[in-house]
Amino acid sequence: MKQSIYRLCIELTNKKWSSFVLRKFVQSRLSKPFIPGFIRTYKIDTDELQDEIGEYPTLHDFFIRQLKGDARIIQFGENDAVSPVDGLLAETGPISDELEIMVKGKAYSVLEMLGADDKASSYIGGRFGVFYLSPSNYHRIHSPVDGTVLNRWSLGRHSYPVNDSGLLYGKAVLAKNYREITELQHRQGKVAVVKVGAMFVNSVEYVNESDIWRQGEEVAYFTFGSTVILLFEKDKFQFLGSKSVPREVKMGEKIGNFIE
Known part of the structure; x- marks a missing residue:
């Protein structure tokens, strides 16, 4: 019953009109007064910001804020992978022979996630x-x-929450939400970077249209954030065994290495 009520509420609110209204508000100057409260609520470290708080004209501009050049250190390594984002490394694990992954105790289809x-x-x-x-x-x-872009495509029309409630009660949100996928060829194997949209706003904006991605280089941003999933080929990559999961990570932090 709880799951059904949750899904009904989300279906009623996650429509084109509600997305439009939210987008127009956060991208308007009417949202600027909400920035200080947003900072306090989420305890954002303002010392990292590239710009002064008063220089952000809208809440959206603050949400996609850039950081000072020295705010993150890229732990570069030719055979290493680093975190593509700041956030919670919520789950790592194997991809089954049936192309399923387990997240929060639920199975998600990699075939459905990638679309073919x-x-x-x-x-x-x-x-x-x-x-x-x-x-x-x-x-x-x-x-x-470091990698060469092999392919890039998008799937899905709507997005539902990817917080704990969304993962628990939603309909396979990691595989069904709007998502942008980039597949890279690293010298040790292929890597799929799946950028999953969040509720209301299905927008991933690319800032790098090059066919070459460099480790730690900015490539895109979420208009409203969500989740990134990395997929690695069999016997090609191992996550760090010395650190627990889930854990908070920073962009540029080493998360594992390719197996030579």
């Missing part, structure tokens, strides 16, 4: 990592590795 057999089959038996961004996080996305 020829795209998903490369990741049978591989590894995955799920990075959840809360409203407090820096919402720009960076490349986890």
